[in-house]
Amino acid sequence: MTQASLGQSVVQKEIQSQNNGVAANITHTQPLWLLAEVTYRCPLHCAFCYNPTDYDKHTQNELTTEQWIQALRDARRLGALQLGISGGEPLLRDDIEDIVIEAKKLGYYSNLITSGVGLTEKRIQAFKDGGLDHIQLSMHDITEEINNFITNTKTFELKKKVAAMIKNHGYPMVLNVVIHRYNIGHMRQILEMAEALGADYIELANTQYYGWSLVNRSQLMPTKEQIDEAERITNEFREKQGSKMKVFFVVPDYFSDRPKKCMNGWGEVFMIVTANGDVLPCHSARVLPNIEFPNVKDKGLDWVWNDSPAFNKYRGDSWMKEPCRSCAEKEKDLAGCRCQAFMLTGDAEGADPVCSLSPNHHVITQAIEDSRNSVIASQPIIFRNDKNSKAIIAGELNDRVKEFHALP
Numbered sequence: 001m002t003q004a005s006l007g008q009s010v011v012q013k014e015i016q017s018q019n020n021g022v023a024a025n026i027t028h029t030q031p032l033w034l035l036a037e038v039t040y041r042c043p044l045h046c047a048f049c050y051n052p053t054d055y056d057k058h059t060q061n062e063l064t065t066e067q068w069i070q071a072l073r074d075a076r077r078l079g080a081l082q083l084g085i086s087g088g089e090p091l092l093r094d095d096i097e098d099i100v101i102e103a104k105k106l107g108y109y110s111n112l113i114t115s116g117v118g119l120t121e122k123r124i125q126a127f128k129d130g131g132l133d134h135i136q137l138s139m140h141d142i143t144e145e146i147n148n149f150i151t152n153t154k155t156f157e158l159k160k161k162v163a164a165m166i167k168n169h170g171y172p173m174v175l176n177v178v179i180h181r182y183n184i185g186h187m188r189q190i191l192e193m194a195e196a197l198g199a200d201y202i203e204l205a206n207t208q209y210y211g212w213s214l215v216n217r218s219q220l221m222p223t224k225e226q227i228d229e230a231e232r233i234t235n236e237f238r239e240k241q242g243s244k245m246k247v248f249f250v251v252p253d254y255f256s257d258r259p260k261k262c263m264n265g266w267g268e269v270f271m272i273v274t275a276n277g278d279v280l281p282c283h284s285a286r287v288l289p290n291i292e293f294p295n296v297k298d299k300g301l302d303w304v305w306n307d308s309p310a311f312n313k314y315r316g317d318s319w320m321k322e323p324c325r326s327c328a329e330k331e332k333d334l335a336g337c338r339c340q341a342f343m344l345t346g347d348a349e350g351a352d353p354v355c356s357l358s359p360n361h362h363v364i365t366q367a368i369e370d371s372r373n374s375v376i377a378s379q380p381i382i383f384r385n386d387k388n389s390k391a392i393i394a395g396e397l398n399d400r401v402k403e404f405h406a407l408p
Contacts, residue, residue, distance in 0.1 A: 030079030031271040031305055034108075035086060036068065038096070040275050042088040043117045045152035045383040046140075048178050048213040048220060050283055051088060053407045056389035058276040065095040067296060069102045071273050074301035076106045080271065083108040088275070091118030097126045104131025111136060113176075116162030117155060124169050135166050136174040142189040146182050152383045163197045172200040179206045179230065180213075180220040181371075187230040191237045191247065199245055204234060206252035209367075210284050211408050212384045214343065215392075215401055219381050221371035224255050254364055258329060259336025259352035266314035266338065271305065279304045281311055284339040284408035288348050314338055323358075324351050339408060346405040 039062055040055035052058070063071070072083065083103050090096055091114055103110040111134040112127065127135070137159065140147040144156040167173050175194050177183070183190065187204070194202040206227065209217045222230075234249045241247070253260065263270040263282045272280040277295040280286065286293060291313060294304045305311055313319070317330055324335040335341075336352025344353050344363045351358035370376045382388050382397065391397050392407065401407055 031075060031269065032080060033082045033084065033270050034072070034075040034080040035084040035270065035272040036071070036099070037086050037088070037272060037274045038062070038068065038090045038099070039093050040088040041092045042115070042384070043092070043153065044089065044115050044155065045385045046178075046212070047150055047152075047216045047381045047383055048180060048207050048211075049384040050208075050211040050213065050408075051384065052284070052286065053211060053215060053392045054389060055088075056386055056393060058274065059386075061276045062093075063273075063275065063277050063296070065098055067277065068095075068099055068273075071277075071296050071301065072099070072102055072106060072108070074296075075271060075273075076108065078301060078305055081107075081109060083110045084113055085110065086113040089115050089117055091123070097123070097130055100127055100130040100132045109133050114138070115151075115155070116159050119162050119165065121165065124165055128169055128171075134174065135171050136176055137163055137166060138176050138178070139163070139190075139193070140177065141183040142186050142193045146186075150180070150182055152385070160197070167198050173198050175199050175202045177202065177204055179204050179222075181222045181226075182220075184222045184226045184230050187233045188237070191234070195241070195245060201246045201248070203248040203250065204230070205250045208250075208253055210339065210343075212382070214404065214407065215382050215397075217367060218371045218373070218376045219379065221254070221368065223372065224368075227252065227255055253337075253340070253354045254368060256354060257356045259333050259340075259354040261333050262337040262339075265334050267305070267311040268315070271301070279308075279310075281314075282337075282339065284343075285310075287339050287406045287408040288342055289406075319349060321349050321351075327357065343404050343406050343408065 040051055040059050042049075085096060085099060090112060096112070100110060110132050112132055113136045115138050139159055140150055147156040147159070148154050163173065163175070175197070177190055190204070191202070207213050207220050213220055231249055234247060238247050267281045270281060272283060273296060274280060277297045278286065278293050279296060279301065280293055285291070291310050293310045294308050299308070317325070317334065320330065320335050324330055333355070336354060338348050340354065341350050341352050342348040345360040350360065353360040353363045355361065379400070382400065388397070392401075
């Protein structure tokens with residue numbers, strides 16, 4: 001799975017109203033978006049999954065239904081407005097209906113982020129009755145071959161059936177397609193597929209290199225020329241479609257001159273509760289050194305958000321080093337992603353190497369070169385599955401990932 005930006009449109013409006021135009025690094029009044037990663041179990045084995053590579057450690061101690069409901073209540077009291085229910089595959093839990101009902105009672109705008117595996121007529125009707133607002137379905141390609149290869153499963157026909165089911169039950173048709181080397185050449189056909197399915201929204205999410213996609217970076221990364229062509233096709237399609245279908249093209253970090261403001265700022269808008277109850281300001285934060293992230297089993301979310309050392313660690317800009325500290329762009333990007341900086345350079349306080357002004361920008365240019373190296377790029381993909389997660393935990397794949405300072 002990937003965490004989508006589609007559901008964040010509601011949040012972005014709230015950011016503007018809550019902050020009254022003040023930069024996000026000055027105010028951190030409340031979390032607006034709660035992501036509930038309810039399980040790391042998943043029937044798919046996607047090569048680009050953002051879940052932690054050591055997820056196998058977190059599959060035996062998932063939060064109970066009661067613990068999830070308490071977390072929802074606590075976050076709502078803090079001001080959270082939007083709930084993402086994600087995983088792994090959230091439908092592998094049989095209590096999602098209960099979580100949806102509670103979210104409706106609390107006043108959340110709720111979004112189920114799913115591969116579609118496990119969604120039945122009975123369950124989708126229960127979600128409709130329970131007040132689920134939004135379902136986002138992942139699609140992978142217009143060909144069965146690529147879909148089944150990149151997910152290491154046979155789910156192509158299933159996804160088309162689930163898309164129709166979502167549409168038939170009156171939900172907005174929201175598709176997420178992760179873009180990578182194997183499907184970027186099908187951009188026009190992917191958009192035409194979305195149109196044929198009656199999609200209201202499609203997110204073309206160029207792979208960002210965290211989790212399993214970092215392990216498979218050289219195997220997944222397309223060329224700059226391919227990305228430019230894909231964006232050209234997307235813009236052409238937008239002009240043709242007008243407002244009939246909203247199309248989001250998410251630019252990949254590695255081909256930008258400036259980094260993104262990660263999660264709109266550390267501990268400013270987003271709060272993630274993971275399957276085992278760890279509370280994070282971003283998906284990969286557990287990779288960072290010398291930070292102990294709280295767990296909802298031990299601490300209330302009010303303390304976590306307002307007082308915990310973890311959530312205050314990179315708020316604002318006082319922690320920044322040069323060249324970020326004196327950079328005129330720092331309020332726009334807040335020095336970029338802390339996790340990316342640490343994974344690629346070993347320095348969590350350093351500039352995100354995506355930035356062309358970073359003294360470590362060369363690690364990005366080298367990664368792009370490596371992806372063009374036929375010998376490196378032809379190494380086999382390491383799919384997201386329990387066996388490979390255990391192998392990474394045991395250090396059995398160190399030769400493959402030795403260039404990284406850590407893996408999320």
